[in-house]
Amino acid sequence: MENIYSKHSVRCFYKHFLQYLQDEEIKSIIEEVVVIVETIIGKIETIFEKENFPIPKGFSDKDVDLSAPALYTDSFALSFVYRGGQVIIPHYANVLQRVTRIDIYEFFSECQYSETELHKKALTLMLSKGLMDRPPNMEYPKDVEFIQHQSSLVNTWLGEKRPLNTLEITELFIEIERNAIGIILLMGLIQVTKDKEIKDYFLKGKKLAEKQIDTFDKLLKENDHFIGSPVPMEVTNSTISPFSERLILFTxxxxxxxxxxxxxxxxxxxxxxxxxxxxxxxVAEVMKYGDEGLKLLIERGWMEQPPQPIDRNEFYKS
Structure with a gap:
């Protein structure tokens, strides 16, 4: 259910992008994405129908205004594909670990393959256009070393004085990149939403993303790793929303x-x-922020109920 919901929502964004893309290479990738997304949605709906499972309402063409002016630039549309791949590829990998039906396993395997190929194309195009920020570089070690088991060294390794290792640097960089793209997304949505409560919620999210960038950037700079600001992907000056309030809040x-x-x-x-x-x-701040968003969705009657098991406690009541 979660998968079809997400596919419905991103399809609306991609359909909006297609109306105004000027770069033919980027447009070609977005066209391919739309075909893949609609194919996946169709297959999921077929599976639901065979199982007599109600198809979620999700989002439709009613949630996107194709006549609205462009809200984001071409470079953001390409980044949207790249960022989407970073999220969905590990998601499919996790799902495959839990699936026991062979037909469903094969379905998610196909999804993962198509998404991986798409992500590779987006990455290649971003690199060719100079839109890709790279993590800080490091010199290769000359030998394999082991941490010596001495209390002072262990305390240093687990403490705050030790220089950041490569895994830690990579995660800090990715968090900065993720939040930077999130800010661009929020800037556009803040600009066009007419619902004051939703706008205030988005503004709060933008401040939270900026706080994370400041925190992680400071940690990198303290260790002499300067990554600079991520490549800007601009928002247009349009104030006409291409998307329904329900869609942008869910997103x-x-x-x-x-x-x-x-x-x-x-x-x-x-x-x-x-x-x-x-x-x-x-994590605690982000979880609290997420709860506020879910509350807004529920208060407006925009949150579909996920499938629930039978509540047998109801049978036990006299």
């Missing part, structure tokens, strides 16, 4: 859930105590 709430998972991954491989403290604090 940010869904992105927030992705952020929690990404922060959890970063926390799991960070061995410095100060990094763990920063990640733990930010």
């Amino acid at each position: 940010i709430v869904n992105a927030n859930q992705v952020a929690i998972a990404a922060l959890g991954d970063a926390l799991s491989i960070s061995m410095r105590k100060d990094l763990a403290a920063h990640y733990s604090l930010i």
